[in-house]
Amino acid sequence: MELRQLYYFVKVANREHVTRAAEELHVAQSAVSRQIHQLEEELGVKLFVQKGRNLQLTPVGQLFRKRAETIIGDLERAVVEIHEFMDPEHGEIRLGFPHSLGIHLIPKVVAMFRRAHPNVRFRFKQGMYPSLIKDVIKGEVDLAFISPLPEKVEHICGDVVLTEKLFAILPPGHPLSDETSIELSQLKDESFVLFRDGYSLRPIVWDACLKAGFTPQIAFEGEETDTIRGLVAAGMGVSLLPEMALFQIGPFQPAKVEISSPEVSRTIGLIHRSNEKLPLVAKVFHQYLLDYFSDSLSGSK
The missing domain is CATH 1.10.10.10 (Winged helix-like DNA-binding domain superfamily/Winged helix DNA-binding domain)
Structure with missing residues (x-):
């Protein structure tokens, strides 16, 4: 036939x-x-x-x-x-990312890229750390932001593109809310609002508390930065969030305070499949992201 x-x-x-x-x-x-x-x-x-x-x-x-x-x-x-x-000016880029990056970073870099490449389409997929790795391996997405960058995962390769500080967030009116910076140990008697197991920010916060000499008392657990931020603003506890998760305006927001000791940060990686070539349009976007974060890092020095 x-x-x-x-x-x-x-x-x-x-x-x-x-x-x-x-x-x-x-x-x-x-x-x-x-x-x-x-x-x-x-x-x-x-x-x-x-x-x-x-x-x-x-x-x-x-x-x-x-x-x-x-x-x-x-x-x-x-x-x-x-x-x-085969056409870098057309086609579709499939991008995965955790929820915390969807508030500010993803809209910003995509909007900037599309100014130069207006015919490119995007398909987005949010996910947790394990699901993002799986999506890349299975070919569900071309590129994925992930925190932290996975080590020695078969069929995955990538680069650390950003290191971001975490801040303490406190209910409005908290005794420490007007401080310029605090030591994390000052929150040892507070109740914490944390991400549930499976989210990459949870072990970062947990390990930082242990390093500060205490085990955090968990009052509530959430799955999205909006939930964590809202519960803290409502006085349900304190937490730690990266700065990109705090780009919000409005009357009902927690206080943001820098942590002087210990230093608490997360790394953000950009990963893709190591065993096949990226579509040309995704390859162009990948290089754009590497250049963008390299320029941002240079500008911050």
Whole structure:
């Protein structure tokens, strides 16, 4: 069975006439009739019956048309995807990231990139640390921001692009809320609002508290930075969040205080599959991100 036979068959099925199908295909009528006849012989069924001057699909012909149209549609989409893959000014970039980066960083870098590449589309996928690694390995996303950068994970490679300080966040009116900076040990008697297990920020905060000489007392657990921030603002406890998770305005916000000791930070990595090439459009975006963070780092010195 040849792809040409499927094209001819679908065209005749839609036009219900060999001559009109041949005119659209810009081939001889005899060529169309011959391909349809060969297709019917190979399948061992009649796909059309004569009805006046037109052709009508048989029941099995109707069934076969659905499959043929699916095959042709998939092939046409594959051709489009290949062209997009090779064109840095078009196509789609599939980007994964944790929720904490979706508040400020992702909108900022995507908006800046699209000013220079307005025809590029993005498909976003938020996730936790393990799911982001899995999404990259399975090819669900081309690139993913992740914290921290995974070490020695098969089929994964990447770079640390950013190191970000964590700040203490306190309820408004807390005795320490007006301080310029505090030592983390000053919060040893406080109740903490933390991310639940599986989120990369939880062990960072937990280890920092242990380093400061105490085990944090957990009052509440959450899954999003908005939840953590809101619970702290409501007086349910204290917490630590990276600065990028604190780009919010409005009357109901926690106080943000720098931590002088111990130094608490997280690294953010940018990962992709190590065993295959990135689509060209994703490769351009990847290089843009590396340059962006390199320039940001240079500017901060």
